Amino acid sequence: MRIILKIIIAAMLFSVAIQAPARADLEEAAGGLLSKSYGDKIQATEAIAATGDARAILLLETLLAGDLYAVKDTDRLVYRKPANGGDQVTDILTDEDLGDLKSGDLTKIRINNRMRGLIKDLLGRLTLLNEDPLLRLKAADAVFKSRPVEMIVPMGDALAAETDTAVAAAMRRALAALNFVHGDTPEVQGEALLILQEESVPEVRSLLSAEANRLAAIQNPSPENQALAKAIDQALAKVEEKLAMLGVVENIFQGISLGSVLLLAAIGLAITFGVMGVINMAHGEMVMIGAYTTYVVQELCRTFAPELLTFSLIAAIPAAFIVAGLCGVAIERSIIRFLYGRPLETLLATWGLSLVLQQFVRTIFGPTNKEVSSPDWLSGTWEITGGLALTYNRIAIIFFAAAVLVMLMLVLRKTSFGLQMRAVTQNRKMGASMGIRTGWVDAMTFGLGSGVAGMAGVALSQIDNVSPNLGQAYIIDSFMVVVFGGVGNLWGTLVGALSLGITNKFLEPYTGAVLAKILVLVFIILFIQKRPRGLFALKGRAVEN
Amino acid sequence: MLGLRKVAGVITGAAMLATSALGLGTAQAADDVIKVGVLHSLSGTMAISETTLKDAVLMMVDDLNKNGGLLGKKVEAVVVDPASNWPLFAEKARELIEVEDVDVVFGCWTSVSRKSVLPVFEELNSMLFYPVQYEGEESSRNVFYTGAAPNQQAIPAVEYLMSEEGGSVERWVLAGTDYVYPRTTNKILESFLKAKGVAEEDIMISYTPFGHSDWQTIVSDIKKFGSEGKKTAVVSTINGDANVPFYKELGNQGIDAADIPVVAFSVGEEELAGLDTAPLVGHLAAWNYFMSVESEENDAFIKKWKAFIGDDKRVTNDPMEATYIGFKMWTQAVEQAGTTDVDAVRQAMYGQKVKNLTGGTAVMNTNHHLSKPVLIGEIQDNGQIETVWRTEDVVVGDAWSDYIPESAKLVADWTYPYVCGGCEKPMY
Numbered sequence: 001m002r003i004i005l006k007i008i009i010a011a012m013l014f015s016v017a018i019q020a021p022a023r024a025d026l027e028e029a030a031g032g033l034l035s036k037s038y039g040d041k042i043q044a045t046e047a048i049a050a051t052g053d054a055r056a057i058l059l060l061e062t063l064l065a066g067d068l069y070a071v072k073d074t075d076r077l078v079y080r081k082p083a084n085g086g087d088q089v090t091d092i093l094t095d096e097d098l099g100d101l102k103s104g105d106l107t108k109i110r111i112n113n114r115m116r117g118l119i120k121d122l123l124g125r126l127t128l129l130n131e132d133p134l135l136r137l138k139a140a141d142a143v144f145k146s147r148p149v150e151m152i153v154p155m156g157d158a159l160a161a162e163t164d165t166a167v168a169a170a171m172r173r174a175l176a177a178l179n180f181v182h183g184d185t186p187e188v189q190g191e192a193l194l195i196l197q198e199e200s201v202p203e204v205r206s207l208l209s210a211e212a213n214r215l216a217a218i219q220n221p222s223p224e225n226q227a228l229a230k231a232i233d234q235a236l237a238k239v240e241e242k243l244a245m246l247g248v249v250e251n252i253f254q255g256i257s258l259g260s261v262l263l264l265a266a267i268g269l270a271i272t273f274g275v276m277g278v279i280n281m282a283h284g285e286m287v288m289i290g291a292y293t294t295y296v297v298q299e300l301c302r303t304f305a306p307e308l309l310t311f312s313l314i315a316a317i318p319a320a321f322i323v324a325g326l327c328g329v330a331i332e333r334s335i336i337r338f339l340y341g342r343p344l345e346t347l348l349a350t351w352g353l354s355l356v357l358q359q360f361v362r363t364i365f366g367p368t369n370k371e372v373s374s375p376d377w378l379s380g381t382w383e384i385t386g387g388l389a390l391t392y393n394r395i396a397i398i399f400f401a402a403a404v405l406v407m408l409m410l411v412l413r414k415t416s417f418g419l420q421m422r423a424v425t426q427n428r429k430m431g432a433s434m435g436i437r438t439g440w441v442d443a444m445t446f447g448l449g450s451g452v453a454g455m456a457g458v459a460l461s462q463i464d465n466v467s468p469n470l471g472q473a474y475i476i477d478s479f480m481v482v483v484f485g486g487v488g489n490l491w492g493t494l495v496g497a498l499s500l501g502i503t504n505k506f507l508e509p510y511t512g513a514v515l516a517k518i519l520v521l522v523f524i525i526l527f528i529q530k531r532p533r534g535l536f537a538l539k540g541r542a543v544e545n
Numbered sequence: 546m547l548g549l550r551k552v553a554g555v556i557t558g559a560a561m562l563a564t565s566a567l568g569l570g571t572a573q574a575a576d577d578v579i580k581v582g583v584l585h586s587l588s589g590t591m592a593i594s595e596t597t598l599k600d601a602v603l604m605m606v607d608d609l610n611k612n613g614g615l616l617g618k619k620v621e622a623v624v625v626d627p628a629s630n631w632p633l634f635a636e637k638a639r640e641l642i643e644v645e646d647v648d649v650v651f652g653c654w655t656s657v658s659r660k661s662v663l664p665v666f667e668e669l670n671s672m673l674f675y676p677v678q679y680e681g682e683e684s685s686r687n688v689f690y691t692g693a694a695p696n697q698q699a700i701p702a703v704e705y706l707m708s709e710e711g712g713s714v715e716r717w718v719l720a721g722t723d724y725v726y727p728r729t730t731n732k733i734l735e736s737f738l739k740a741k742g743v744a745e746e747d748i749m750i751s752y753t754p755f756g757h758s759d760w761q762t763i764v765s766d767i768k769k770f771g772s773e774g775k776k777t778a779v780v781s782t783i784n785g786d787a788n789v790p791f792y793k794e795l796g797n798q799g800i801d802a803a804d805i806p807v808v809a810f811s812v813g814e815e816e817l818a819g820l821d822t823a824p825l826v827g828h829l830a831a832w833n834y835f836m837s838v839e840s841e842e843n844d845a846f847i848k849k850w851k852a853f854i855g856d857d858k859r860v861t862n863d864p865m866e867a868t869y870i871g872f873k874m875w876t877q878a879v880e881q882a883g884t885t886d887v888d889a890v891r892q893a894m895y896g897q898k899v900k901n902l903t904g905g906t907a908v909m910n911t912n913h914h915l916s917k918p919v920l921i922g923e924i925q926d927n928g929q930i931e932t933v934w935r936t937e938d939v940v941v942g943d944a945w946s947d948y949i950p951e952s953a954k955l956v957a958d959w960t961y962p963y964v965c966g967g968c969e970k971p972m973y
Contacts, residue, residue: 038933
């Protein structure tokens with residue numbers, strides 16, 4: 001029964017939505033896509049949609065995805081149809097398999113932004129009754145954005161036949177927007193308003209304020225119009241309030257996200273600088289080495305195990321830890337151990353080392369950025385409600401930072417290595433006389449800090465450049481976080497990173513990115529004047545020495 | 546290890562040329578050599594962009610020598626590394642001119658490095674070819690600007706977006722890195738937009754520090770700004786490394802080019818090489834050259850470049866074309882003048898013509914800027930930029946913008962009767 005209903009509605013939809021001219025031939029309309037001029041292609045696209053041919057949807061979708069090609073000799077329109085064990089070049093109109101065609105035989109049908117917008121709109125009208133709920137949802141959203149008057153009736157029918165609640169909600173919203181914009185009586189508009197005011201997307205605000213402006217411009221308004229204007233004002237206030245709330249939530253999330261990036265960058269330094277007291281200017285380069293390790297792991301994966309490519313990022317985490325950690329051990333054994341107790345020389349030596357490492361990487365990998373692709377499960381956004389969407393990669397980084405922090409805590413508190421490490425940093429002579437190999441502990445501690453920095457590089461490869469300069473961008477911020485949080489305290493690093501991140505994100509909308517950064521720096525300078533040991537100062541004799 | 550050997554070879558580029566001369570059996574005497582200085586950063590933050598241009602000059606020199614050199618002499622490239630350090634640029638420029646005695650210098654990328662070497666070139670009366678798009682408002686007797694002036698890039702891009710084909714944009718976000726090029730360009734664009742009737746509240750200006758990596762707030766602000774009913778576009782003068790995280794954030798927050806297109810003036814094929822461009826399809830770039838343009842000259846150039854660099858995946862970009870045009874013009878001018886003397890070559894430069902790689906002919910004007918075509922392209926999923934619009938004819942580079950009142954009245958003309966880089970009346 002539902003199927004028959006759908007077919008009837010579909011028939012109605014085509015006749016209403018696309019005031020169909022005499023059913024033009026789809027083949028003829030599609031021929032226009034071969035033109036070089038975008039004007040011709042736009043006409044062809046409109047003509048294709050107007051044919052009402054069932055093949056039009058596939059054709060438009062393929063065109064939008066940039067997967068539509070023309071065969072050079074025959075001008076046939078083709079696409080790569082996934083078939084068992086590979087792709088087949090298939091004629092899109094006749095579904096005929098064209099066999100072996102090389103990419104050199106095909107020219108891509110190019111589209112521009114104007115066409116993209118148009119195709120989305122047309123597809124929205126055509127796919128309202130599609131079997132795939134995701135497509136129906138997209139279609140409803142497309143209509144909500146473009147609001148063509150002829151869609152009122154088909155949208156109402158589609159809503160009546162809709163069974164999926166999420167899609168139905170989107171359709172209700174789209175229908176309300178259509179009625180609100182095109183409704184000719186205040187009653188219709190007022191009804192639509194009741195639905196719209198529950199929404200929290202910015203589009204609704206602009207819709208309402210546009211209508212409010214229109215009503216305000218009418219001279220001698222009727223009482224109904226006056227009432228409507230009042231209702232719109234109330235609804236606007238309601239929507240604004242919701243948007244403001246979402247804005248705050250979004251700000252907090254972004255602050256935590258920035259904080260987690262800072263935490264990742266700084267946490268390795270909290271070990272080398274915080275615990276060992278080594279001013280390590282090459283810390284950023286350990287992060288950079290971690291990011292390059294990610295790149296290398298991904299390339300290896302691409303070559304030897306392409307099917308595991310989406311998991312290469314996970315494999316890169318231990319790899320980056322080991323590579324950066326070994327670098328750290330080597331640096332400690334060859335340079336830093338000769339410079340303990342001489343902070344100025346350490347600073348200069350590690351600074352020079354950072355330049356050497358940068359140029360070394362530049363020599364091997366070249367000066368240009370390297371592409372570390374994001375796996376599917378880290379791309380895109382998680383839409384919580386309309387108007388509030390969080391990106392997956394940021395969420396993942398927050399969890400990753402938390403996991404790294406917890407693991408580091410466990411190592412320091414619960415393992416014998418952690419115990420030895422704390423013993424050596426608190427009283428080296430006493431530790432040595434208890435039989436701890438202090439030199440070995442120094443090397444391992446420095447390696448641990450560097451390895452953690454390398455793990456940060458894996459995360460940063462997802463949001464920043466993988467270039468030889470990657471580390472430089474984070475070294476200042478890392479020192480800032482460690483000094484602010486209190487030297488030698490991981491909790492301090494956590495609180496420092498998060499509070500700096502959130503402060504920055506709350507300042508940014510008001511002051512702009514440049515001033516926000518300056519204000520945070522000024523704040524830290526003043527704070528350090530007041531509390532030279534940072535937020536969580538270590539107490540006791542260990543500090544006095 | 547292969548990479549190491551390659552770079553080691555490149556650093557001693559001059560030595561390589563000397564070796565090839567030795568191959569002929571005779572060491573060249575100093576008189577038989579024309580020296581060309583290359584002043585591009587090979588280390589530090591700008592190495593990412595400038596190393597490519599150094600290689601482009603070496604390729605041109607190599608090519609020239611294979612075809613018999615210049616004025617019957619071998620050409621030798623002297624490569625120095627100013628290490629992205631602006632004061633060092635001035636020192637290295639002085640070293641090139643005074644110690645190495647070069648006849649011409651190809652170099653600089655950032656405006657601040659150009660400003661730093663300018664007094665050196667003017668004091669020692671030498672010649673610099675500057676190959677990068679810039680903010681204009683300058684014309685030195687000793688510099689030839691082969692990149693685009695604002696009227697050859699920014700203004701046409703905005704006009705395109707305003708047109709029906711470009712999407713009839715009514716609201717504008719001007720986003721840039723906080724330094725002289727974006728600030729000047731945005732100043733020009735702002736007064737241009739206002740002259741076109743765009744209201745104050747429809748323009749949002751945002752600056753970020755160099756190397757900015759956390760774009761969450763700005764991108765969500767852009768999203769909000771663009772959801773208020775009017776068609777919105779972003780004009781990006783974001784420079785260098787900051788672009789990659791910016792585009793990643795755009796892709797992740799799902800800002801679609803069909804809704805809010807971003808047109809960039811500093812993003813070319815080289816910058817896109819470090820990115821997965823699938824989420825960016827449809828965002829725009831405005832340049833005078835795209836690698837994807839099909840022409841005989843361009844095909845030959847790309848082929849030569851890939852062979853020279855030994856990597857089939859390397860891309861070409863606009864500053865490389867500007868370097869190519871500048872180098873060709875200089876060799877033509879030297880041949881015409883019959884000498885490498887700076888004053889004679891300068892006179893021969895005016896009106897010099899070179900075929901663009903994208904079709905048409907570039908001409909050097911008396912204000913030391915080129916006439917070039919302007920191209921607008923959309924980013925594709927393969928990292929290339931495909932032309933969607935181009936000017937029918939070449940556009941004459943304008944040193945002093947017509948949209949800033951103080952500079953609209955200035956004229957740059959280094960021939961009689963002006964003989965000046967920026968004055969209101971003729972000097973003679």
